[in-house]
Amino acid sequence: MRGLLPSLSPLFSRSFYHISIRKITILSMEEPIYIFDSRIIQELYWNHLAKKSKKEVEMILSRRNFLTGFGLGLTGLHFGPKKGALSFGLSEKKSETLLIKDPDHPEPAPVGYDRLPLTWYKQTVERLKNKAAEQGVDCIVIGDSWNMTYFTGNFMTKTERPCWCVFPVKEDAIFWYSPGLDNELVKSWWSTGMEYYYDFPHARGGYPDQGKVVKGNTVNLFEWLLEGLKKRGFAEKTIGFDSEFTPSQMKTFTKVLPRARVIDISPICIRMRMVKTPEEIALIQRAMDYFSQIHAFGRDYILQRGTDATDYEIKHACEEYGTNLILQDIKRDGRPHNAVGIRVSIGCRTGRGTAYAHPNQFHHNRVKKGDSLQISGVVTIGGYGGECYRYYQIAPWDAHREKVWEVVTESVRIQERESKAGVKCCDVAYKVHEYQVKQGKDIQKLLYQRVGHGQGMEGHQPPYIALGDQTVLEEGMTFSVEPGLFDPENGFGYNPSDCLLVTKKKGVLMSSVPYSKEWMFLKL
Template identity: 45%
Template sequence: MTTSRGDFIRKMGAGLASSRTSDSTLAAARHGDGQESLTSGNSERLLHQDPDHVEPAPVGYDRLPLEWHQMRTRTLKECLADCGAEAVLLNTDQNIVYFTGCFRGSGERPTWSLFPTQEEDTVYWYSPGIDRDLIESWWCTENEYYFGYPHAEGGFPNRGQVVQGPTVDLFEWMLQGVRSRGLGGGTIAVDWSLSESQIASVSKVIPGTRFVNVQADCLSMQQIKTSEELRLSQRAYRYFDRIHAFARDYILERGTDLTDFELGQALQGFGIELLMNDVIADGRPHSAVGIEVTSNYVRAGIASAYPHPNQFFYQKLERGQTMYVNCDIKLGGMGGECYRNYLIGPWTSEQERMWEVVAETIQIQEEESKAGAVCSDIAAKIHQHQVDAGMAEYIYHRPAHGQGQFFSGHQPPFIALGDYSVLEENMTFSMEPGLYDAARGIGINPSDNLRVIADRGVRFSSVPFSKEWSLLEL
């Protein structure tokens, strides 16, 4: 293999089609002749792994196994023993995927998963027919499904029954299924608060049944990450490190002959190829799940000065402005954010000072995010530093949110003035003490995924917050 990193990047500049071709070349280089990565230029040599990083999950461990989800369900039942629940009934997609491991979204089609507490490792589904193959090929003791939404009574075209029956109340339909299993009349733990109409349906179908909202218990389990979750996230961030090194090399190679859109497409194509070279994917359900490399918020110039922009990004990179490499990565639903901002020379003293203040507050968050710390206290120290540095008018948001898994990107608690939650070991947080100056057309808001340990926070990524990394001369 004689293709250089520069040749590889120049080929990608020809467009997305060339990008895919070049990614295939990269795959051959990594797994064929044994030579080092085509992106192992100066940028990869600047990466630095923290000695407190957890050991990444090995290749082949691409998602949490079924046994992990069953174990978490057993733990939930144990946590709820005092409330005397005869069953746990889940309705939210986030909780359903966390406790069952079946990756799917409900949309407007309601889904329920029922776990009788006196049965071990059983789950009964009440679900839309569109997902029957997904559900029944995973962890499924039994699946009762309705055909469509709205569902007509007796209407199952897949069974040859084209019936225009009355519209079915699906909540009552599910309650009838619960009753048929001998449940009802006691306590059922659920992950939502019932509406008045749902309470009326309970009185009608299974009178005397008490529904207890245990969403707080479900959330608490998800906030403290298990070793398996942490190791899978760490593996995702090993890919993230190389994606950011690739993006930096791409900027240096292409210079002002580059749009933010093209950079985003290139790093996404590179990242997906990088992951999929290692992921077991046979095209069937339940493999290669929860995989994501986003690029839709990569943006150049003035668009970086808005924390939640609403414009499409298609701007040429220019000297004297910023490039915001903003992307997320997930592997098996585990991962999070990793953003970096670049100042393209010549930069102004105002731009450099804003970058410095953000870097200083990143360090504050790392130092203060220790077990036992209070979210509000950390936020106050970060905001006070911003204010003392003369940046008050450029502050738009809290410094961080809890980092969730699966469908939950933002997860409590929050590093915010109004959140008095206490940090616990193995909570994870974003890192976003951003500053934005629309008048000068600059915004700096790097992020990462921070794990709380006893005496500090540990970033998952190995991508530096340094001027050597972020201040570029083209």
Template identity: 60%
Template sequence: MLNRRSFLRNTALGLTGLGLATGLNTRCSTGRSPLKTSGESAKLLVSNPDRPAPATFDRLPLSWYKATAKKLREKAGERGLKAVVLQNPWNIIYFTGLFHSSTERPFYAVFPVDEEALYWYHPGLDRDLVTSWWSNENEYYFDFLHSEGGHPEKGEITVGKTVDLFEWLLNGLKKRGFGESGIGFDTEFPASKLQKAKNILPKATFQDISDICLKMRMVKTPEEIALTQRAMNYFSQIQAFARDYILEHGTEATDFEVAEAARAFGVDLIMKDIKRDGRPHTAVGISVGISCRTGAATAYPHPNQFFHKKIERGDALQVSGVVRIGGYGGELYRYYQIAPWDAHREKLWEVVTECVHIQERESRAGKTCAEVAAAIHEYQVKMGVAKYIYHRPAHGAGMEGHQAPWLALGDNTVLEEGMMFSVEPGLYDPENGFGYNPSDNLLVTREKGVIMSSVPYTKEWMFLKL
């Protein structure tokens, strides 16, 4: 347990500072001076030789996307297909590298199986993004809903028939010679959509290839792993900043303030290293989402209230979030207990922490998701905390956050090297107004799961006296 008073004395810090250590000049919500912390918590971060080396690049190179798309085309070819159509935004980003916003506007990427080419069918507002990236040819509609012949950007203002943009895509495929071919889509069509496809391309066949796409995304390549590790290294420093901030500002701070300060620190920390010129395709896939909740809000897995509460002695407190670079990264949560606490809280915290280590030990290639989940749940039940269990221990981790497979009793997927998972064997006691839920990014290897952050799972780190 760390005492706030001794922490401040040992580091010769007062409650006010003259700016973030990284140079950001922001003010916290209470109006105190710009933020600064001692950096003492960073000294407690732990090294692990099993962790992969972090990437030195800010995003995956175009050559990686082209090689990955080639593998997709080969797998589609093995099923007798001649074209692949992607419409899931995560699949589009993964296989083409085009980071873009997903809205109600349909966006399609088309790969011919037998040639290295990429054709786009997309909304007009993204035309500069598309043509300045990997694109052999592109066609676009003005906007959703699109009027036939209506292109104000070309001086053509037509109030006419509303274009069915799925039929527009199908006609585009016909023009490209796929009218009598096997075409793979990364989704299963509902009956109405399948009927449209058969009406426009009666001699074509349609196959759902979402399983191919998902399987490729589930098992990460060395480049993806390295970029994830870089993001997790930054996130570990952000968590260290948040811990310092809690110790230095104590009960004068709100959970909202902790989160905002940590996010500001994290953005500055990351962006000073990102090469960028303000134009598209640099500084992509970057997110720094930090949250903090203290007290009763920790007692619920997915609370629905806004977090803006003063930190109080006796609170459970969670600092959580997701950090990504180039689309890669993961979750990192730490579950603090502010003094005083009782034996009940200490026991639940200890059970949660041991379950983290069980997941580490059990998450090796060849095990099933269900087997790992069962080992964790069996320990929880053995320790007499069954009533505090609310969810599975973890989910698969990918660009979209939650990704298959699931560390759940009903998922018999076999773990493979390169899969990634969250680490969330949380326990919750709403009756007493507290809960502890960790998370991390865990990499499956041949021997065990490797925790990718360097933030300790110790009482020294998480039991604090303010």
């Protein structure tokens, strides 16, 4: 490779010879591509480009839409505009002009407000204490990882290692019982006191970090927690746990704290998480605004790469673009507690893979004319955001596909209109399914799933837009929008999604990506 670089000096500046190299294969091309990472230079058809003139090389690069950089841009080479690092080699970016900003969208959180502040979490815990106190609870124990993140704001990686935080109802305090590998995260965020075990499984007295190497005598960590509560004076109090006990846990609780009373406060916790505050909604809207731009990029990418692209390629290009787009706005210094709860998880499947509601196959298929194609995923900032899927049809299409697409799209509109505060979840689902069934047996047999699920930081959360859920919608609830139809017999399917915010008048779709044929019926 070193011998090759000087021969390309008319095209590539000497200042980039130090750049690292990785090799990939683009299926549409006969030969490998070398990507020079600074992150990026690209050299296509490396074994014969060196023999061509600068003009000929530029024509080839332009023809392949790589002039500003396939995937990551060539701004480091002074090719293209300054913001080319986000262009991913797209010669045209038309889709962003088609995005529709709904006047009912909430105000998004501003750049710099990348997560909820500690004051929000402390206020939320006070609300939890007030609700728990109504049931006579003296002490709250949080063990569920999603509840822990929601109430403390400490984004900790949940594994098999047990972790608990404890809130005395009548004290301004938080006590942690956690694994040693999280000590720095606990001490540097919000902590009144901390007890830790070295790691799971924990040997009694074994703390290598303190010079104590002990083996065997495995500690029951739930019992260890209860002993800690006893030392803090809760041996005869009412303790609220955020999960229902298993029989073995109940046995241990009775042994260690025979005079204490236990209450399951998980219904309080999930109810609070279901109804979002204005601060949470603002972060969701900001994430959905980014997601709309990612979808615009994905649509442009499909139009320009066409049948040269695979769904796998589209997925990764969208993820890379979205990550760069979001992280350029996120304040971070490498320390814990900033740049948290950020997720850019994009999916793409084309052709027969779209025909299944929950496919289990790996998606690495070339885009073909006549395919249905889905771009999907979840984007979050500070733990808040949601889903946004769009269901494309590549020309040509027939009347059956057009009808299925139209039924799906009208079902989205029905869910949007019916999702207002005071309505039951099952009533919204009934209206959608009633409409779908009335479209004929050819549509009925394509029904596989409920209409939607509640959206939270864990993804799926109660309640559900389903025939069996009688929960009453409240302002501030957020839902997915998935009245999809799937046709395995004909090898296609259309599944939408969005983040729908419940308001007094209707549901508000928080993305700006159109539900229109102009957006989703594509000719390559």
